[in-house]
Amino acid sequence: MKLSILIAMYNTEKYIGNCLESLINQDIKVEDYEIIVINDGSTDNSVSVVESYIKRNKNIVLYNQSNIGITQTSNKLLKLAKGKYLYKIDSDDYIAHNTLGTLLKIAEKSNLDALGFNSCKTTRLDLHKLDTEIISEDLKICTGVEYWSKSNNPKSSANWYLIKNDFIIKNNITFELEDNPMSDTPFTFQLFIAIERFVFLSNVIHRYVQVPTSGSNNRNANHLRKRILKRKALINKLRAISVKLENKDKSKYIGIINSLKFWSDVNVYFLFQKFLYVNISIGDIIKIRKELEQIKAYPMISFTGDQSFSKKHKLITSFLNHKYLFFVGLYPLRMLVKLKLLKLSFR
Missing domain, CATH: 1.20.58 (Methane Monooxygenase Hydroxylase; Chain G, domain 1)
Incomplete structure (x- = not known):
């Protein structure tokens, strides 16, 4: 298994279908990646939406549990992952079509601990096309500390990078803040403190959907x-x-x-x-x-x-x-x- 995509889901019936749609329209063989969804006690029709995708896509797996919060759910996702690389995405977001296979090839070829890319905020659910071609030549590899020192306060969320699974396990990096929707932030910092081989691509891969009913609003x-x-x-x-x-x-x-x-x-x-x-x-x-x-x-x-x-x-x-x-x-x-x-x- 080359890639595990990790999704913690809670009451996102209006968005989870679009998220999954973007993840199955990718330039990677079905048998090379898995999409793991943990339903954290949703009370809407989110589960039904995911189940409808499972019928048509054998690489999607759904786990149901009582509500325990985002932190414990994220750590359970890490333990379930079988892929060489991991990608964590929120259930109301999505990514550009036909990008994951290319990103994975770059990460594997350069033996990266993590590979980063850009994200954009949007209210639209149809930004499927990649605006610019992904360039895989002459990549500048640096440590996480070096990258952070030359960047202007990069995003602290976990949706703008792929991570090598063995690297996470070796450095014992987990989500630490109990039931905190902002647990991504310290996770990201701990990650980049330890990273030895990192590449950042300027391409806008991730779409951060602005949801009026989200917890932050x-x-x-x-x-x-x-x-x-x-x-x-x-x-x-x-x-x-x-x-x-x-x-x-x-x-x-x-x-x-x-x-x-x-x-x-x-x-x-x-x-x-x-x-x-x-x-x-x-x-x-x-x-x-x-x-x-x-x-x-x-x-x-x-x-x-x-x-x-x-x-x-x-x-x-x-x-x-x-x-x-x-x-x-x-x-x-x-x-x-x-x-x-x-x-x-x-x-």
Whole structure:
């Protein structure tokens, strides 16, 4: 088995068919790859959709389980995989047709630990064609640390690279954050710290579908409270990885350390924004802020410099960083959000 595609599925009946459709329209023999789907307790018709594809495609396998969350499900997928290389994709996303075989040949020929490629955000479900040809000659092989040092804060999700299965096992890399939809982030950093042979292709292979009903867009108060705690757990993990690298060899890992700080700030930014959407007391906010200060994750100092950051972003960041101004403006801003007179990017 050359490739295992790993999918954790939960209530994505509108999208899982499109995901599977993209995965079976590939330039690779059916017997050379498997598509493993774990249904994590879906309550919609997702299972029926997958079963209809299984009838027509012998390389798709479905496992059903009670809901245990994305982290444990992702680790179960890793254990089930038989392929030489792995690719993890969300059940509401998809990839360009006829690309996996080419990517796999490049990875095998160069004996890569991982192979990366670009992703694009979209609301469309029909971007099947690859825009540019995949060039497999004169590839620049580097370590994960080298790649991170020369890149501008690459994506922290796990859907933009293939990984060698033996490499994962050898380095004992797993998804660590318990039941956390952002567990991809520390997984990716741990991966790239260890990678010795990596190639990045500029081709846009992955389509990141923007789903209005996804967890990141959910405004329910209880959901937001849980999301705040999960972001805090992620921030703690990122800071722990950063401290470990600083103590080990700061000069060697400086690119990854700086990116860890950047992504920590990103999560602090969206954590604080959620205080405007949910009625959390001043006392609880102060407690969370002090916890972040203790691990040097607040105030935000690294969430700057990108050309996409607008004046509005800089203004909001300064406001969130100001200990007293934030509390003065908290209740008026909550009212503006409630009246839908203030809209912020939401994740």
